[in-house]
Amino acid sequence: MPLLLIAALLMAVSGAPGLARASARRRRGADAVQPAGDAGTERVATALLLAGAILGIVAVVAGLLGRGPHSVSASWAVPGGLFELRLDALSSVFILPVMLVVAAGAMYGPGYRPVREGARHGAGFRFFYGLAAGALPVLLTAQGTLLFLAAWEILALCGFFLVSTDDDQPAVRRAGYLYLVSTHTATLALLGMFALLGGGDPWLRLPAAGSLPAGGAATAVFSLGLLGFGLKAGLVPLHVWLPSAHAAAPTHASALLSGLMIKIGVYGLMRLISFYAEVPAWWGWTLLGAGALSAVAGVSLALAQHDIKRLLAYHSVENIGIIVMGLGLATLGRAAGAPALVALGLGGALLHVINHGLFKALLFLAAGSAIRASGTRELERMGGLLRRQPWTAVFFLIGAVAICGLPPLNGFVSEWLIYRAALTAAHHQIMGLALAVLAAPALAVVGGLALACFVKVFGVVFLGSPRENSPTTSAEATRGMRSAMALLAAGCVGIGLAPLALAPLLRAATAEWAPAIAAAGAIAAEGVSGGLREAAWLSAAAGLLLVPMLVIAAWLRRRGRIAARGVPTWGCAFAAPAPRAQYTASSFADGLVSTFAPGRSLERTSPPALFPAPARVLSHHPDLALDRLLLPGWRLTARLFVRVRAVLHNGLTSAYLLYVALTLLVLLIIFGGK
Amino acid sequence: MYGVTNLLLIAVILINFFTLGSSRLNSCIRAVAAQGALLALIPLAAHGLTFHTVVLGVGAFALKGVLIPWVLLRALRQMRLRRESGPLIGYIPTMVLGALITSAAFIFADFLPLRPEHRGGLFIPTSLATLFVGFLLLMTRRDAVSQVLGYLVLENGIFVFGTLLAEAMPLMVEAGVLLDLLVGVFIMGIVMDQIQREFSTLNTERLSALKG
Amino acid sequence: MIVTTLLRLVLLLAFAPLMLGVIARTKAAFAGRQGAPVLQPYWDLGRLWRKGIVVSRTTTWIFWAGPVVAVTVPVVASLLLPMGALAAPLSFEGDVILFVYLFALARFFTAAAALDTGSSFEGMGAAREVTFACLAEPTLLLGFVVLARLADGLTLNALLGAHLAAAWGSSGASLALIVVCLMVVLLVENARIPFDDPNTHLELTMIHEVMVLDHSGPLLGLIQYGAALKLMVLGAVIMRMVLPVDTGNLWLDAGIFLGGQFVLAVVIGTIESVMARLRLARVPQILVGTTLVAVFAVVLVLR
Incomplete structure (x- = not known):
């Protein structure tokens, strides 16, 4: 387990030298990119990430074989904070792909965003990539509630910076904003969830598996958890931030976001359900239904895309749906x-x-x-x-x-x-x-x-x-x-x-x-x-x-006689099919x-006429969950609150004093009785 | 005996699906006629040969299986209509809705406080499913002929429910229901004729032009 | 065990093209023609095997992979499936899903091979093929759900065991519905009228045949042979449901299996003769309808 912590630290700091160097140069006023120096720090970052990933895999394998301590703890000065990491099999399942994907991303990055071509925010991008990679194992092994939330927030912010790397494009800025809003809504839900979950000492330690009794606040906890973790995982209809965010990020960051980051939502859901000794059947049905909906809607929307990265992002929605369906079946089985x-x-x-x-x-x-x-x-x-x-x-x-x-x-x-x-x-x-x-x-x-x-x-x-x-x-x-x-x-x-x-x-x-x-x-x-x-x-x-x-295949290769090679494809008697005439x-x-x-909305710029003129067809497939469901809902809520504020926030001092008095009274009624 | 009844009821449900999915009015009418004819057999299959069931069966067969379809087909021929204008929400969604309704009817029927001898049979779910499929047809179709068909399917659902109680229900009540049906269809026939004359189409959406 | 396995392989590999011959003969009889000899598919395959291959300049190795996968998959899938009473040699819990997904694998590669030519017609065929398959696959699975409910295991050997004879008495309605639904799936998957026409010569209306326009010689032979194998394998599922007879005698069982297959071929030939080709736009509707009927069958058997 200490190995895993070292691995996480190595990955987390991998981008720091580059960032330090870049900021030092900016302080000197030289804003021109210096390829040579950047290439050097990039090599350092890659090496650190790879070393961290290898160490991480060693740590996970050692943990599975039962070698070495399973947990590591340190003192943490934050009030209510508990710095304790514990590696068990459930965490290992989630950590294994993290290590592999981060290693692959480290090898991929230099070729994909070469520094000599002056990729934007290269140093910053590498820093946040490493930080996210380092925060993931910490989140997946955290035993303290505060530690879990801290890692969660670090990941959320890293995600934001990764998404908005190419922030000179308006679409990217919008995607980043949407991501930030959703991820903080999720955090808010999680804060509520942990507050309800804890009972005696809410902020200290995550409960052990099967330790919580059913009933009580369980329904509220599950609902909040489903909202928070579901937002992170991208369950339909909470997936609206996902496609644009994952499409906007540079590719190997998309791989990290789409392959790993959304899994922490699934991890949270799994842990949450494992806390309870008994689970009601409707949790299972809810998960199964949400999973099936996500899977079908995700893949249908993916099919409609013609931007390859958006398409892959929608497939993440689908696959999360499949995973949650499995979890739902398991929950039903437990119930x-x-x-x-x-x-x-x-x-x-x-x-x-x-x-x-x-x-x-x-x-x-x-x-x-x-x-x-x-x-x-x-x-x-x-x-x-x-x-x-x-x-x-x-x-x-x-x-x-x-x-x-x-x-x-x-x-x-x-x-x-x-x-x-x-x-x-x-x-x-x-x-x-x-x-x-x-x-x-x-x-x-x-x-x-x-x-x-x-x-x-x-x-x-x-x-x-x-x-x-x-x-x-x-x-x-x-x-x-x-x-x-x-x-x-x-x-x-x-x-x-x-x-x-x-x-x-x-x-x-x-x-x-x-x-x-x-x-x-x-x-x-x-x-x-x-x-x-x-x-x-x-x-x-x-x-x-x-x-x-x-x-x-071998037989065909050896015995198959080629009658003609290099002939054009049979165009069904149409002699000169252009490449643009291929099926789109x-x-x-x-x-x-x-x-x-x-x-889907189709837009034709030139109507079909007797003598065909050049024409354009634009097809656009809006995500109905965002455009028809969530945006109008938000707008309605916002209008409602504006209305409420106009009544409450009326500028009369006496009214404000009344609020203070009322608040005091309510607090007295609530806490005075005890 | 029970096996035959169940097979008949399953056939009735399958015809429901067919009517929801078919776009040809001719075959729709024939399907509903076949459904009526099958329904006429159910009292005989379920309760055996008695005076009551024979009268009910023959009456239902004559009305649902022969007379009303014949009237409708004749009307169709006169109006030179072959294909309906399509449902409001497309065929596939209608069919999916129909399947959902049917499944829901089956699940709901298990929760009803039924007498033990009615429990487990297919009568209640079939009647509920047919009833709601009739409603679905009425709601989603635009032309008057299909709406009449929806009305017929709806009545078929009620009829299935009635056959369950065939021994308890006096003959007069059923005769009254069948008569109502006949009158209803005739009134719709007259309305159809009027719509056709006024708008030269059977699309009932045009009726909204009449509101003040 | 080994004898059974070899016998099954021989039955499949040797007799599959014969089914095509029987279908053609049935259609000829309906049309009042004498028709081609029943062994004609074998001569066709032999002729194709001796020809050379024409390779378009846009194609890559994917073009070659399509036919290879298409002919391997039915053979492997047949190892999971009881052919009549001859039990499957490769049988494990959940093999039914492997069975379904193997055919999906074949579809992936045949459709990719069609797109590899860059022809717009073949792209159209590939698009239709995957579209209809999407709508047919849930029906197949729903059929297996019904069978799983009636059996006590998840192997194809258990699902299509001898208990089906008794099951026809207890839940005959569901089984009958599923047989009809699977028949539709069989016709769609094997490009038969009323969903597709294996003999059509108009590219715009073709589905399966237009995907293989550019394949020639042995490659085309492999595809046609693979199609025959697929027909027999999927047909074996239906015939086992209709004819769940176990005699205990190996050769008698093999005979019953073959007889069942030829009855099925005659039935397919009859359907092809008496039905008209559906409009393309109607096909998805029919398939969705079939799926819903299958859902209904599941609901019937679950309660």
Whole structure:
């Protein structure tokens, strides 16, 4: 555990030398970028981040093997503060992807935002990236309430600065503002939650698992927690800040935000539920419903996007939805005393936390490389990148297959566990629990839509021929960027082929989450061990799948006779199809978007006439949750408060004195009775 | 005996889905006619051959399965209408709503304080589902023919409920209901004719032009 | 065990194209034609196998990957599925989900291969394919939910076990609805009338066939062979539900399985002969309707 603290510190300070140097130079008045010096501090930052990540992985593995102390504490002068970090299996599940993604980001950064090209706020960006990376492990292991909240706020602010790195663009500033507002609303909800949670000593220590009785303030605590953590995680309809924020940040910061930062919302929800000895069934139903809604809405909205980073950001909403569905099934299982549901649901949710961290980061990094090569984020302007970027294309393909939950990669394993949890519910005789089985077809809808979406992205960006002659700076990603992607891709493939390797971790985490059920020995008997043992079969099936494919491919390669090469694609008797006539991303998704996510607005600038003139079509897909639900709601609230203020704040001194007297009276009534 | 009744009731629900999803008025009318004919069999299947059920079955079959559809089809032919103008909120949302209503009816029926012999059967959920699907049709369709169909489906739902109590309910009451239905359809037929003459369409939204 | 596995593989690999022949023959009989020989699909495959491959200049290795995945997936999926009474050699809790997702994997790569050519027609086909699959996949899963409720396990062997014969008595209505729904899924997934026409020659209305316009020679052969395998594998699910007979004799079971498959082929041929192709805009409606009917079947079986 001390190792983990050192790792966190190393990462947190990684950007400091660069920042110090930059500010020193600004004080001297030399505002011109000095590439040489910046490159030096950048190397330092990368090395520190990598060292921290490696140390962190060592610490997590050592913790799992039971070596070294599990917790570390220090004295902290803040009143009510408790500086104690404790590494358990549940935290480890969340920390593992943090280390991998941060390491990948460190390798990726120098190639993606080269200092010699004068990227804006380079030093500041690296500082906040490192600080966020360092704060994450602290948050995930914090035992003190104040420490948890402090880390939470540091992360929130780092997130803001990462999002608004390119603050010369108005869209980025708006995204940053929206993010700041939402994250502080979440903090407010959490403050309320912790105040209600604590009971005796509210500000000291997070309760132990299964230590709180049900009833009392539990309903209020859960509701506030769902609001606060749900805002952070991006559950629909609280996701409104997420797509624009994640699209605005530089790519490897998007990977950090989308792959890791939103997971702290999930972590909070999981911890919160684990505090209670008994959970009511409606918590499970709420989570299951919210998860299903997020998953379906997230993926439908993703399908409608044609900005690749926004699209990936919406997929985070979807995947958080899938994770929360797993958590909901597990909660239902706890409420009904069904160990199989707990083990499979939570196991799937936790594994999906790791998996989503890996493949979402991979997708963001590969997308960043594609964006660099084509100079745009618009899908409709890309095309044919596979020829120029063979490695990036392969990495993106791995990420795409993984995020669609297709075998034999990691996404399938976690979705498979959640599916099994849902289908297990079918065997329950209670009409109530059996309804949870409908989560399975919901997941199938999500899976089908995700597949459509990633076929679209992969096909439009990497296949076919280029739609525009884009100014290509460099063909393939730099070596550092490629190794970053390779690291993450290896994680995706590894977990997909050998999921059993993670079984002990998941089993331990589930036992920590539901101690009562674990104590009964039920999980070991029929749940996780049984559920995950079957994962070995998945490895076998993957082998059965891959070997014949390779054989057939090799045979084709050797024996297939090429009759003609380099001929144009058959254009169905149309002789000169231009690259712009290729099927576009918008048309590809049109059928599904109109069914699942209505509300697209189409703008035609020139009406179809007898003799066609140049025409433009603009399609825009607004997020109805923000435009129709939240913004009008906020406006209404604001107007209400303006009205109230106009009455209260009337400028009469006597009225103000009345308020003071009334307040005093109320306080006397409340506290005088005791 | 119980198995046959349940199959009939399931067929009734499936026809509900069909009417919600179909865009051709002809096939819609035929589907509702088939639903009426099936309904006519239910009293026989559920309560066996008695004078009461035979009269009820034959009456319902003649009215719901033959007479009213024939009238509607004739009206359609005269007005040269084949396809309706489409529901207010699209076919797929209507169907999804219909499925939600049906599922809700099934869940709700379990909570009703029923007598033990009615518990577990499909009568109550089917009747509730059919009733609300009828309402859904009435609410979401624009043209008068579809609205008449919605009215018919609604009445079919009530009829299913009635057959559950066929032994308790006097024949006169049912005869009265069927008569009401017939009169209702005739009145709607006259209204339809008037709308057609006035606006040369059957779109009832135009009626809003009449308000002062 | 080994004999059964080999027998199953032989049944699948050798007899799958025969189903296409039977379908074609049925359609010919309805049309009053003599029709092509029942073995014609085999000759077609042989002819394609001997031809050379034409490779467009826009294509990459993805273009080759599509057919390879499309032919491997049904074979692997068949290992999870009981073919008639011949139990699956590869069977574990939750294999039913792997079964569904394997076909999704094949869809990903065939659609990507279509987009690889850069042809707008093939893009259109790929878009339709994934769109309809999105709407058909939940139906398939709902069908398995019904089966899971009736069985005591989550392996395909358990879901499609011999208990189905008794289940027809207790929850026949749900099973019948699911059989109808799965039939729709089968027709959609295998590009059959009324959803798609395997013989059409108008690119604008094609779905599956337009995706493979640029594939030629052995690649096209692999795709067609893969389609035949897929038809047999998905057909085996339906026929097992309709004919849950276990005789205990290996060869008799194999015979019943094959007979069932050919009955299914005749049924498909009949449907193709008596129904008209649906308008494209109607297809999603029908599929959503099917899904809702399947939801209804689940509700029936849950209460």
